[in-house]
Amino acid sequence: MTDEPSDAQESRQESRHARGLRMLKAIHPQVGERVVDGVAAVSPDLARCLVEFPFGDVYARPGLDLRSRQIATIAALVTLGGAERQLKWHVRGGLNVGLNRDEILEVIQQMTIYAGFPRALNALTAAQEVFEEIEAEAAEEARQDDA
Amino acid sequence: MTDEPSDAQESRQESRHARGLRMLKAIHPQVGERVVDGVAAVSPDLARCLVEFPFGDVYARPGLDLRSRQIATIAALVTLGGAERQLKWHVRGGLNVGLNRDEILEVIQQMTIYAGFPRALNALTAAQEVFEEIEAEAAEEARQDDA
Amino acid sequence: MTDEPSDAQESRQESRHARGLRMLKAIHPQVGERVVDGVAAVSPDLARCLVEFPFGDVYARPGLDLRSRQIATIAALVTLGGAERQLKWHVRGGLNVGLNRDEILEVIQQMTIYAGFPRALNALTAAQEVFEEIEAEAAEEARQDDA
Amino acid sequence: MTDEPSDAQESRQESRHARGLRMLKAIHPQVGERVVDGVAAVSPDLARCLVEFPFGDVYARPGLDLRSRQIATIAALVTLGGAERQLKWHVRGGLNVGLNRDEILEVIQQMTIYAGFPRALNALTAAQEVFEEIEAEAAEEARQDDA
Amino acid sequence: MTDEPSDAQESRQESRHARGLRMLKAIHPQVGERVVDGVAAVSPDLARCLVEFPFGDVYARPGLDLRSRQIATIAALVTLGGAERQLKWHVRGGLNVGLNRDEILEVIQQMTIYAGFPRALNALTAAQEVFEEIEAEAAEEARQDDA
Amino acid sequence: MTDEPSDAQESRQESRHARGLRMLKAIHPQVGERVVDGVAAVSPDLARCLVEFPFGDVYARPGLDLRSRQIATIAALVTLGGAERQLKWHVRGGLNVGLNRDEILEVIQQMTIYAGFPRALNALTAAQEVFEEIEAEAAEEARQDDA
Known part of the structure; x- marks a missing residue:
């Protein structure tokens, strides 16, 4: 033991x-x-x-560095399916630890091979929502800074 | 927090x-x-x-009592699929904490509803293997006691 | 045959x-x-x-008693994923046949081991929604009884 | 109701x-x-x-005709994964109700899109095993007819 | 190679x-x-x-003919779960290549065997939404033709 | 388009x-x-x-670099389950493109969070088999070089 x-x-x-x-x-x-x-x-x-x-x-x-860990987590959540909420959380986490948007999209596209297209397309929608939320937050911050 | x-x-x-x-x-x-x-x-x-x-x-x-926990675990492992090794381990665990064979077979049969027949049939095979292993062990023990 | x-x-x-x-x-x-x-x-x-x-x-x-059956069903639906509607139905069913809220939460927490955290967290949300719906119904009934 | x-x-x-x-x-x-x-x-x-x-x-x-039903079943079992025993049974069933080998291979190849390549490659192995078993059985029958 | x-x-x-x-x-x-x-x-x-x-x-x-391909795809998407968006797309695709509504419902009902009742019930809801959308579109077209 | x-x-x-x-x-x-x-x-x-x-x-x-791609693939295959053959192939691929054994074991251990312990334990067995095969191959090569 x-x-x-x-x-x-x-x-x-x-x-x-x-x-x-x-x-x-x-x-x-x-x-x-x-x-x-x-x-x-x-x-x-x-x-x-x-x-x-x-x-x-x-x-x-x-x-293992956090960037590699987030790649693994995003790949796992795309494959698991039905975990869009957690995927969105970790797409944001991936950006926080140094992945860029294109790298995240690459991981998602690669999952077409292992998890199939429906899982990858659902993940793409989730990633897009995160990207848009971040842009909206940045726009809101910019608006507040101007005020 | x-x-x-x-x-x-x-x-x-x-x-x-x-x-x-x-x-x-x-x-x-x-x-x-x-x-x-x-x-x-x-x-x-x-x-x-x-x-x-x-x-x-x-x-x-x-x-939650251990008997209930083993019911939950057996149901989860049947549903998960591809976890026959773990299922066999927990079928034995279920017997150890007070489930009888018929109750374990009931859980497996109930999973036809939620996980489908292939998962339930694979689980039945796993359960049968455990039952046979236990009988073989008991026979071996009896043989040794006689010697 | x-x-x-x-x-x-x-x-x-x-x-x-x-x-x-x-x-x-x-x-x-x-x-x-x-x-x-x-x-x-x-x-x-x-x-x-x-x-x-x-x-x-x-x-x-x-x-197998209905309480044990509902434990098995809740464990299966948490593990299956993407079955939140059915899970909510059976969380309520579990309460109807004698499980209490804490026991249902125990089953969900135990599923972190077998189905992973995303499935368990989604199930927690589903269970919470059922608990809130039941409280809202009780409040509505109480309101009507007062009227 | x-x-x-x-x-x-x-x-x-x-x-x-x-x-x-x-x-x-x-x-x-x-x-x-x-x-x-x-x-x-x-x-x-x-x-x-x-x-x-x-x-x-x-x-x-x-x-629904049996040929269509076997197409649906084979597609489901490839996608489910971990059900190779049932898949082999239904590949044979598909041949029995009028599907030919190429049609079964087409269904499996199509599943690369929805279930990913690992599921399709495992199914290909299962199908191949059935095809070989059938050929071995035919050879054995021919041998017995000659005797 | x-x-x-x-x-x-x-x-x-x-x-x-x-x-x-x-x-x-x-x-x-x-x-x-x-x-x-x-x-x-x-x-x-x-x-x-x-x-x-x-x-x-x-x-x-x-x-393989497109009607058979859509049967395979619908079976796969019901089984996969968490792919309701893609399922709705392919239910419509099935109708486009010659499946009728009853045949699609048969495929979904058959999936109770392999993927379990929750997956089949979720698919039924998705199919119903497609049928209703098609009827709404036809009603809208009829309204515009009358105008 | x-x-x-x-x-x-x-x-x-x-x-x-x-x-x-x-x-x-x-x-x-x-x-x-x-x-x-x-x-x-x-x-x-x-x-x-x-x-x-x-x-x-x-x-x-x-x-995306190949090392990151293999991390994503290993995470996906652990999560998918029932894909031990493909996982073994890609564990070896991971070693080929620069991952070391400990990094692969880290990815597998991290999957306990997202895919649960049974998937991670099955993956550990698959990884161990690859490591042993590689050692056996190296021993065989060394034996032949000595001859």
């Missing part, structure tokens, strides 16, 4: 929850906290789990 | 890993350790994660 | 259709009839089939 | 089970009975259900 | 793109061009790919 | 098929040709399509 890790040792370092929140803010600065709060309103335990396991345990691991 | 749980507090109690191993042994006394060791041979980190998240974090939660 | 069951014998007892309607009313007293009528408006044959096979043939079987 | 069909009326006609067996023999003369017997060895009830619902209730419906 | 096809030869004949557009218009006269334009607004490359691969390379193949 | 690309222009450049073969050799030097030959033995048309569309049209696109 695997060695039992020292929880005492962990507690002297950053907690899983603190590390998860830090990763969540790095990848999803705009929407991360809102998503977690929305989950917490129904199930505080699932919200805590969402911060600690995906973000605290997995994304925080050192073996 | 959710309150940050106290890791220090947790470390005074049972660790996630110890709790996960305890649950694993409760549900899968025969095969649990072997499965985790097999995973650890390729990825010790994924093995640790397998003990801590599914078993330490989820199955150990008090809100 | 299996023995041919006596249809004549069945017809002396409760018909598949009557039994299906009885089960449908037991599990889905509020929405069952409406769902079947909606299906019947497009395809009377599929509506008949929906009453007779899932409810008349499967849910009516004696080998 | 849908009108309650007369079970008494049905019992004067061909029973569901007899109709299912008749359809099963029409589509799967070689392997149908063997598959049902294999299921019955584990679960007689699921075996009965397999004869009565898919074959007795659905394939026996007059609105 | 496969022989390298002569691109020069192809360019003397109809190009993939021209052939794809021709097939797209044959199957989807009303909506095909609009769908491709919508894709092209986000990704001109994916739009070109959509015309050339599914329609130029696959649907244009001579080995 | 999209502009019709000049096929004549393409034919002056590298053909789709030649480009596909070139990409196939770059990503899958050991197994690519063998896989295509295996497909061609059943369906020469699907083999040609496999070279031209995924490799000639998609992987050859300049907008």
Whole structure:
């Protein structure tokens, strides 16, 4: 069996929850906290789990850069299907960690091979919505700066 | 955001890993350790994660009895498809926590409605293999006791 | 081959259709009839089939209690994905046959292990919508009782 | 709600089970009975259900010819994935009801669009295995006729 | 390895793109061009790919008639799930190449066996929406002809 | 609609098929040709399509490096499930284009979040088999060099 890790040792370092929140803010600065709060309103335990396991345990691991991780996540969500909400969240996350729009569209187009055209076309619509939301937000910010 | 749980507090109690191993042994006394060791041979980190998240974090939660949890897991694995190895593991786990064979076959038959007949028929084969393995093990034990 | 069951014998007892309607009313007293009528408006044959096979043939079987059956169905629908309408129907059905909200949330949280977080998060939203609809209905009833 | 069909009326006609067996023999003369017997060895009830619902209730419906039904089934099984055993059964069934090998390969190739290349390539392997089994059977029969 | 096809030869004949557009218009006269334009607004490359691969390379193949191809596509999209937009497009395409409404409903009902009832019920809703849209369009046309 | 690309222009450049073969050799030097030959033995048309569309049209696109493309493909195949043969092919392809074993294991572990633990555990087994095959090949080569 695997060695039992020292929880005492962990507690002297950053907690899983603190590390998860830090990763969540790095990848999803705009929407991360809102998503977690929305989950917490129904199930505080699932919200805590969402911060600690995906973000605290997995994304925080050192073996793969965040840009590569977002490529993997976008590919997975396109393939999974029926996860447009999560895909939109991670398209934005991909842009946040250094992917550009064309790279995201390349990943989506490549998924025609593995997940088929319907999944890729649905993902394209989701990506387009994110791109438009970002432009609308930028326009709104520019409008407010002018005022 | 959710309150940050106290890791220090947790470390005074049972660790996630110890709790996960305890649950694993409760549900899968025969095969649990072997499965985790097999995973650890390729990825010790994924093995640790397998003990801590599914078993330490989820199955150990008090809100649902293990019999109900195994029903949910068997239903999920039948529906998922392509997870016959995990299904066999959890059919055995279901028997360990109090489901009888007929109840497991009922869950599989019910999945014809939601996952279709191919998934249910594949699950039936997996369940049958478990039942036969258990009988072979019992016969072998009886033979050894006689010797 | 299996023995041919006596249809004549069945017809002396409760018909598949009557039994299906009885089960449908037991599990889905509020929405069952409406769902079947909606299906019947497009395809009377599929509506008949929906009453007779899932409810008349499967849910009516004696080998598993309805509470366990709803756990299995909720787990299956979370895992399947893209079945939020049916999931909402069965979350309500689960409450009708004795599951409480926390137990349903436990099943959903457990599905993070087998179906992944996106499926579980979508299911959480669906469950929340059902809980809110039930509260709105109760508030409306209370309002009418006061009037 | 849908009108309650007369079970008494049905019992004067061909029973569901007899109709299912008749359809099963029409589509799967070689392997149908063997598959049902294999299921019955584990679960007689699921075996009965397999004869009565898919074959007795659905394939026996007059609105679509069997050739078209096998095209739909092959497309569905390629897309579903993890159902190679059922796919092989229905590739053979397709040949039995009038599809030729090239038409079956066309359906599989078309699925690259909707289900992706991995699903189509796995289906191609399954189809090839059926074609080879049929040729081996024909060679064996020819050998026995010569003797 | 496969022989390298002569691109020069192809360019003397109809190009993939021209052939794809021709097939797209044959199957989807009303909506095909609009769908491709919508894709092209986000990704001109994916739009070109959509015309050339599914329609130029696959649907244009001579080995299977378009009616059979639409049956396969509808079965695949029902099974895939989460592809209601594409399913609606192809239900209309099925009607365009000679399937009638009852045949499409038969394919959907048959999918209860392979993909389960939730997928079939979602598909039924999608089909119904197409049927209603077609009736609304016909009513609108009739109104305009009267004016 | 999209502009019709000049096929004549393409034919002056590298053909789709030649480009596909070139990409196939770059990503899958050991197994690519063998896989295509295996497909061609059943369906020469699907083999040609496999070279031209995924490799000639998609992987050859300049907008994303091959290392990123293999991350996306591995993530997709883990998520899809039931595609262990293709996953093994692409794990090897990933190593060929610059991913190391730990990065591939990171992608697989990350998929526990999106596709669940059964998909990730099956992928781990597939990856392990590839790693062992590569070691066995290296040992065999070393043995032959010594002779």
